[in-house]
Amino acid sequence: MWLRCWEREGCRFESCVAGPRSQAPGLGTPPLSPVSSAVLRTLNRQLQTEVGYGHMQVYETLAQPTVLANATELVERRDTLRLLCSSPSPAEVRWFFNGDALPVAVRLGLSPDGRTLTRHSVRREEAGAYQCEVRNPVSVSRSEPLNLTVYSIDLKPPLKCAGPTHSSQNTEISPGGEIILKIPEQIRDQVGPERVAIVQDSTTRTGCTIKVDFNTSLTLWCTSRSCPEPEYVWAFNGRALENGRDHLNISGMAAAQEGTYTCIAKNPKTLLSGSASVVVKLSAAAISMMIVPVPTKPEEGQDVTLTVQGYPKDLLVYAWYRGPASEPNRLLSQLPSGNWIAGPAHTGREVGFANCSLLVQKLNLTDAGRYMLKTVTVQGKTDTLELELQVAHGTAFLPSDTGVYLYK
Secondary structure (H helix, E strand, C coil): CEEEEEEECCEEEEEEEEECHHHCCCCCCCCCCCEEEEEEEEECCCCCEEEEEEEEECCCCCCCCEEEECCCEEECCCCCEEEEEECCCCCEEEEEECCEECCHHHHCCECCCCCEEEECCCCHHHCEEEEEEEEECCEEEECCCEEEEEECHHHCCCCCCCCCCCCCCCEEECCCCCEEECCCHHHHCCEEEEEEEEEECCEECCCCEEEECCCCCEEEEEEEEEECCCEEEEEECCEECCCCCCEEEECCCCHHHCEEEEEEEECCCCCCEEEEEEEEEECHHHHCCEEEEECCCCECCCCEEEEEECCCCCEEEEEEEECCCCHHHEEEEECCCCCEEECCCCCCCEEECCCCCEEECCCCHHHCEEEEEEEEECCCCEEEEEEEECCEECCECCCCCCCEEEEC
16 A cells, blocks of 8 residues: 655645555656645555655746837937847847847847847947847747847938049039039948838838738838948848848748848948848738648549648647547647647548648548648637548549638
8 A cells, every 4th residue: 555645835735645556656746836846755554654855847938028129210329229128937038130149249238137238329230130039948939020220420411322533522513403422432332221121012111011912922122222232131030031132032922921021231341231121911811721622623543732721820739630520530630849640540641731731642532521620829729620522533523512611
């Protein structure tokens, strides 16, 4: 005979279990709180007591932090920049600048807890996209980029890139009466970049949200005033893209392409940079989840992919069923780790993907019928979709219509 009791925070016998020795379970765990001290007492058949002590730390899944700024448009060598990483949870904080770890010179302005970044007499090279990241041993979460613009008082009124001149004067009057500053060759190549902006269809979109229909294309252009022409870097959600051009093409818009797009223009002579950002999202009509079979009218022996459009970005787990959503009908499930496991109804011909889509290989006529998909997000929101799949035998299709339904 055995007796097992847990004590916690000085409270005795909070949880006790008794039974035959042959059926003694593992130690198990007591009820948890963020920080707990636990005592385990066991009593054997000889009425002898053994005591064990333990200390446990419970970590939470971190919410996305937010970068707050005293201002996002500052004047070089005059203004002070203050950034705060706002997060409801105590956690380690890291800062990123244009997608990379914070430069050492900027890092010197961090507060002891790492949550506040202060820069006195801000410089133009410190303009760009700032992010903070919070982390604990079980969770990491990074903020959306905050774009900072730094203006130079040395370039007002704006300078024009004049060509080499043999005149002894440093100014001239244009036919329209405009004063043009003529800059010597060695200085002329060190202007800008200024007024970095993102343009779509001849309209400036900097700081805006662009709504795009599902599976359509979008081209973003980066413009700036710079001599010589700047080098361009595009970033998506703070991570650099392999694109060195002044424009970025987004084709086949889908949920995975939603986010913040940033253009960084860098003058190769001065090594100064400026940036601009826009947020790209699917239009409201495209956000609703739906299942689309590809091909739409599969035949016996073909492969078909049940493609899920508009699946949730914060997806936690999903499960596919052939027939009603019950365990005997489960084809497969995806775990939070990203791996999927086969269910009781799996035939070896079904494959799951990270975007919730299901591939069924070498179709049989018996594969026709109802398919159900259940999704669960990190916030616990559950959705169920249903599809009636048709499988053709030659040119004869099953008489039922294909329908897609969303249950909330």
